[in-house]
Amino acid sequence: MRVHIVGTGLLGTSLGLALTGAGHAVTLADLSPTAQRLAADLGAGTVGEPEATDVVIVATPPDVAGQAILTALERFPEATVTDVASVKTVLLHEVRAACAAGDLDRYIGSHPMAGREKSGAIAARDDLFVGRPWVVCSDDDTPAERLAQIVALATDVGAAVVHLDPEFHDSSVARVSHAPQVMASLMAAQLVDMPADGVALAGQGLRDVTRIAASDASLWTQILAGNAAEVRDVLTAIRTDLDTLISALDLEPGSIATIAQTITAGNDGYDRIPGKHGQAPQKYAEITVLIDDTPGMLGKLFADVGELGINIEDIRIEHATGVKLGSVEVAVVPARQRELEEGLTSRGWWVPEAVIEHEGQE
Amino acid sequence: MRVHIVGTGLLGTSLGLALTGAGHAVTLADLSPTAQRLAADLGAGTVGEPEATDVVIVATPPDVAGQAILTALERFPEATVTDVASVKTVLLHEVRAACAAGDLDRYIGSHPMAGREKSGAIAARDDLFVGRPWVVCSDDDTPAERLAQIVALATDVGAAVVHLDPEFHDSSVARVSHAPQVMASLMAAQLVDMPADGVALAGQGLRDVTRIAASDASLWTQILAGNAAEVRDVLTAIRTDLDTLISALDLEPGSIATIAQTITAGNDGYDRIPGKHGQAPQKYAEITVLIDDTPGMLGKLFADVGELGINIEDIRIEHATGVKLGSVEVAVVPARQRELEEGLTSRGWWVPEAVIEHEGQE
CATH class of the missing domain: 1.10.3660.10 (6-phosphogluconate dehydrogenase C-terminal like domain)
Incomplete structure (x- = not known):
């Protein structure tokens, strides 16, 4: 597909990198000549507005996304236009109120639920979206072939597509x-x-x-x-x-x-928050291991857990005030708890299973 | 020391186990004959009220602790009396209002900040207090030798003593x-x-x-x-x-x-929350590693980190909805971040350092 990305910050540049890597022909535009050049230098695509494109992705800051979507709908009368803002209803209203007749069906809002603590093209990563939810907001009037374009792009960057209406x-x-x-x-x-x-x-x-x-x-x-x-x-x-x-x-x-x-x-x-991998909530058994806080101790611990063939579902490390000792809470499926406790104890680990804090009188 | 423990639930029995292990002569009392017998069978001490004792520890439920402290002050006129409730001012007022003249100096409130998700003597552990803060509430009138008794007991069970006034x-x-x-x-x-x-x-x-x-x-x-x-x-x-x-x-x-x-x-x-081991707050660098969610993978990962000689300060495991892939965030001191990223990448790990969520547009 030909994909034109408007806004080459963290999300736009990351999309450019990932989509270029997936074989799409990506063009880039940003109000800042430096920012768009940097994104291109990083390999996110080619600078410049194309004559025509299949999809436009608006990746500007949220407060100017509405205007950028309208501009894209007008400038590329055949293209499907999406965006990456984290709030969808306001944008949809803004686009609906101002776009030309018939153009609304070409706009499909997206919300890829990924981010970083840094911003700008320089922080971009081609795997930013891998394994993250990508919300697509379409309705009954959305042409199936346009929806398929957005789903294909989201899938190509490694995201898991979730269809929701914008109000929801x-x-x-x-x-x-x-x-x-x-x-x-x-x-x-x-x-x-x-x-x-x-x-x-x-x-x-x-x-x-x-x-x-x-x-x-x-x-x-x-x-x-x-x-x-x-x-x-x-x-x-x-x-x-x-x-x-x-x-x-x-x-x-x-x-x-x-x-x-x-x-x-x-x-x-x-209790309503789903567990890992979108499964129904599951209660894990937590066991606590007390360790010296030195390099390699965690490695040794998890190597031993691995040798026991038990999958670790979650980990939490806790540091007590004023004591040079860490406690590690390891969550496993309840059926393996006893085996893990015995296996670690027999390998010399200190397993009090006793320092769980959140139910305590902290 | 001779220590008499009133209330053989989780905290009382755990204290009995730890103090017996440290060489103290522990006696136990509980309103429930079964509970006190169970605690004794577990090795927490000897059932029965002694003629005299050096310290009484009231470990009843918080809502009856005040009365239990008053009873102990009256029954053991030479003993120092403490308790383990997580709220101190109300108890102090209750004791002050009702205790005999001169007895108030024998009461020193404690708050060992430890707990478990289970309750009762059967859940007790002799290392429940290891590495946990133990707040001691004394004032200028508290006799030094009585304060020293409580500090000694807290230290003997492995806790870190913190002196605070009850209102604070x-x-x-x-x-x-x-x-x-x-x-x-x-x-x-x-x-x-x-x-x-x-x-x-x-x-x-x-x-x-x-x-x-x-x-x-x-x-x-x-x-x-x-x-x-x-x-x-x-x-x-x-x-x-x-x-x-x-x-x-x-x-x-x-x-x-x-x-x-x-x-x-x-x-x-x-930013005001202290870091580990009571040090000043420190910002750690977080790197993200994407792993297959199978047994042994975490062990392999942390074994590799250990071989690099880098201490892991914190860990967080994140599971994306609908994807059979886990991401592990590993926090290290910033000076070691680059070395860790390069070391893990060279060992074949997928290190996008890109899925950090809390600053993102989740």
């Missing part, structure tokens, strides 16, 4: 991505004015809840603003629950049940 | 432990009524934010109720910030700056 997409990411970002940020903000001695009591629970609070503020401001209505809906629902809990903390009669319901509702919601 | 302790754990639990639970509760197709878009960000939402509801209800005033203070501050953000999501003039401030305040708070 935006509502879902508000809940599984945007609201969690807000909750992490709000929680972390409470640490700013704490004495260091108090923050020093932080355990793995706080670290997990606030990890994404380290995210890029400029990108997330655009994302939250772009999905403002949906995010506000979730946050308003959370505020209602928060108000209920705050009231219950006066410990008046009936309040203990309210506090308990807050925690059990969280238990129920947590 | 309760205020700190409200922020680093109790409020994070609430935020995780509130977030997870929003998933209860979501369509499965939407929850399927969940990435590592949501998983991290909600991991502790799986915690035990009964235990956490006691903890939140026991520290209600401090928890309410933090949650009220969070609600103020949440209200500000919800208002900003109307996108009126000035609102974009407010949204950005929410995220940057979270950046600042996150």
Whole structure:
């Protein structure tokens, strides 16, 4: 296919690299001559706007994507146009309101769910999309052959295609991505004015809840603003629950049940998160191994686990404050737990299976 | 020392095992004859109330700990009395209000920050406290020799002693432990009524934010109720910030700056969380390795890292929806990043360093 990419930042350049590698003829355009030249030098395609193209991928910053899509629909009257922005409804409305009659069917929104902590063409990778979900927003009016073009490109870069309508997409990411970002940020903000001695009591629970609070503020401001209505809906629902809990903390009669319901509702919601590879949620057995914190110890540990023929489903490393000792939690299917414990113990590992923190009185 | 333990659940029995192992003479008491007998059978000590003892450790459920401390102060007029509850101020007030004159100096509150996902004597481990913080709440009136007794016991079970006053302790754990639990639970509760197709878009960000939402509801209800005033203070501050953000999501003039401030305040708070071993926070470099999800692959990977002589600071395994491929993020000190990437690549590993999610447009 002939693919024209508008915007040669991280995502656009990564797409150029991956699609060029898959044999497509890629052209590149960016408002910055330096950026488009850099992307071309890296091997992402050829600089310049072609006479005609099969597909245009708009990979600009989210706040100018709508205009870029409209420009592409007008400039390439035969092409299918997609984009990579993480909020879809606002863009669709913008395109629908302004595009020429009949052109709307040529626009198919995408959201490849991949990113990096760095930005710009220089950070691009041809395998950025491998194994990541790629949401495609089409509807009943979308011509099958145009939809097939987008699916083919997503598949060619190694992504797993997921078909969703834009409202459902935006509502879902508000809940599984945007609201969690807000909750992490709000929680972390409470640490700013704490004495260091108090923050020093932080355990793995706080670290997990606030990890994404380290995210890029400029990108997330655009994302939250772009999905403002949906995010506000979730946050308003959370505020209602928060108000209920705050009231219950006066410990008046009936309040203990309210506090308990807050925690059990969280238990129920947590259980809905799918496990690995999109399977139904599975409970893994966790065993804890205490190790000296020196190079090679983890290698030795996992080599021993490998020799036992047991697949590790998840790992968490925990470091206690003030102690030169690490604990490693290894999650395996419950049927293999006993075998793993015995096998590691017999190989000389210290397996207390006892330092699991998140249920403890941390 | 002669140590009498009141309450032979998980913590009491684990303490009995560890202190017996360290050479102390431990006696055990529990309202349940079966529970105290089980603890003794496991090797945690001898059943029965002694004539006299040096230290009493109250390890009952938090909601009856106050009465148990008062009883111990009365029954053992020479002994030092401590407890293991995770909220200290309420207990101190209860003891102060009711204990005999002069007895208050014999009470020194403790909070060993350890736990398990299981409960009861049968789940006890003699190494439950190894490498964990053990908060000791004393004040200027605390006799040095009594304080030394508690510090000695905490040290003997392998814990790292931290001296804090009870108000500071309760205020700190409200922020680093109790409020994070609430935020995780509130977030997870929003998933209860979501369509499965939407929850399927969940990435590592949501998983991290909600991991502790799986915690035990009964235990956490006691903890939140026991520290209600401090928890309410933090949650009220969070609600103020949440209200500000919800208002900003109307996108009126000035609102974009407010949204950005929410995220940057979270950046600042996150930066205050100490790194491993109580050191100052350190930024690690993360590299990503894509692996087949089969037994032994992780072992092979970490064996190779070990051969390179590089210490792994942290690990995260991520599973993409619908793809039989795992990505492993390995955190190392930045100075070793390049060496690790090159070493692993030369050994045939697929190192895209590209699937880092938490800054992405997930």
